[in-house]
Amino acid sequence: MTLTPQEATVASVDVPMLRNDVYRRPLATALDRLAVGSGWRVVDVGAGAGDVAVALAEIVGRAGRVYAVDSDPVARDETARAAAAHSQVLAITQRAEDLRLPEPLDLAFCRFLLLHVIDPVAVLARMADAVRPAGWVVAQEPITSAGRVGGRPLSMPDARHPDVGALLPALVREAGLVLEDAWAEAPAGSGPGPVASYLEDLTGVSPGDDPIVLPPLVTVLARKGDGER
Numbered sequence: 001m002t003l004t005p006q007e008a009t010v011a012s013v014d015v016p017m018l019r020n021d022v023y024r025r026p027l028a029t030a031l032d033r034l035a036v037g038s039g040w041r042v043v044d045v046g047a048g049a050g051d052v053a054v055a056l057a058e059i060v061g062r063a064g065r066v067y068a069v070d071s072d073p074v075a076r077d078e079t080a081r082a083a084a085a086h087s088q089v090l091a092i093t094q095r096a097e098d099l100r101l102p103e104p105l106d107l108a109f110c111r112f113l114l115l116h117v118i119d120p121v122a123v124l125a126r127m128a129d130a131v132r133p134a135g136w137v138v139a140q141e142p143i144t145s146a147g148r149v150g151g152r153p154l155s156m157p158d159a160r161h162p163d164v165g166a167l168l169p170a171l172v173r174e175a176g177l178v179l180e181d182a183w184a185e186a187p188a189g190s191g192p193g194p195v196a197s198y199l200e201d202l203t204g205v206s207p208g209d210d211p212i213v214l215p216p217l218v219t220v221l222a223r224k225g226d227g228e229r
C-alpha cells in the first residue's frame, strides 16, 4: 500500500495521548448505525486505554462480552483499570496480526489502529476471521493530512499510514468483506474548548484562536459473507 506523503507540517501528532471526548461522536454514530445491543460479543482491536471497550461494555451489558486486545501489555493494564466495574470486559495482550479469540463474534472494531500496522488489509482479514458469518467489521481511521490548523495541513510522521482512512472503503473489500456503508466525520473548532485543548495536548502548542479541523475519521461498516451462494 502506498500513501502520498504531505510536505506541509504544522504539528507532529503523537497519537498515544488520544482523548475520547472529541472523537466520541463518530463512535456513537457507528454504534447506533449497527444497533449494537445487549448480549453482543465484540472485540476492540488496538484498544489502547480502553475508552471504546468501556463504551461497548455499557451497551452489550453483562449478557455480552467485550474482548479488548492490544499488543502493548501496558494498554491491557490500563483497560483492566478503566473497565474494573465491567466484568464482561476481557483485556488481552495480542498482536492484531495474530488475532485469535475463543468464540465467533458479532463485531470486530478498531479505531486509530490501522494507521500503525504494517499491513492494514492483513489485520482487517484477521478481524473478518474473528466474526461469525454475516458478522460486522467496523474500522474508524483518520485522514491526517486533511486536518487543518489555521488552514495548514496536519501531519503524523510516526505513523506508517497516516492517511489510511482515505483508502479504507477499498481496503475492507480487499480483505474479502462486503462494504455496507462508509462516511467521514471531523471535530472542528476555534478558540478555547475541547478541540483546541485536545490539539494542545497532542502537540504541546496552543492553537490560540486559529481555526482547527482535526483529522477526519473515516468509518467503514463492513460485513462478512454469510457463506451462502
Ligand SMILES: C[S@@+](CC[C@H](N)C(=O)[O-])C[C@H]1O[C@@H](n2cnc3c(N)ncnc32)[C@H](O)[C@@H]1O
Binding pocket: 015, 016, 018, 045, 046, 047, 048, 049, 051, 052, 069, 070, 071, 072, 075, 094, 095, 096, 097, 110, 111, 112, 113, 116, 117
Ligand atoms: C492510537 S492508539 C488507539 C487506541 C484506541 N483504539 C482509541 O481509539 O482510543 C493505538 C493502539 O494500537 C495499539 N497497536 C499498535 N499496533 C498494534 C498491533 N499490531 N496489534 C495490536 N495493537 C496495536 C497500540 O499499542 C495503541 O494502544
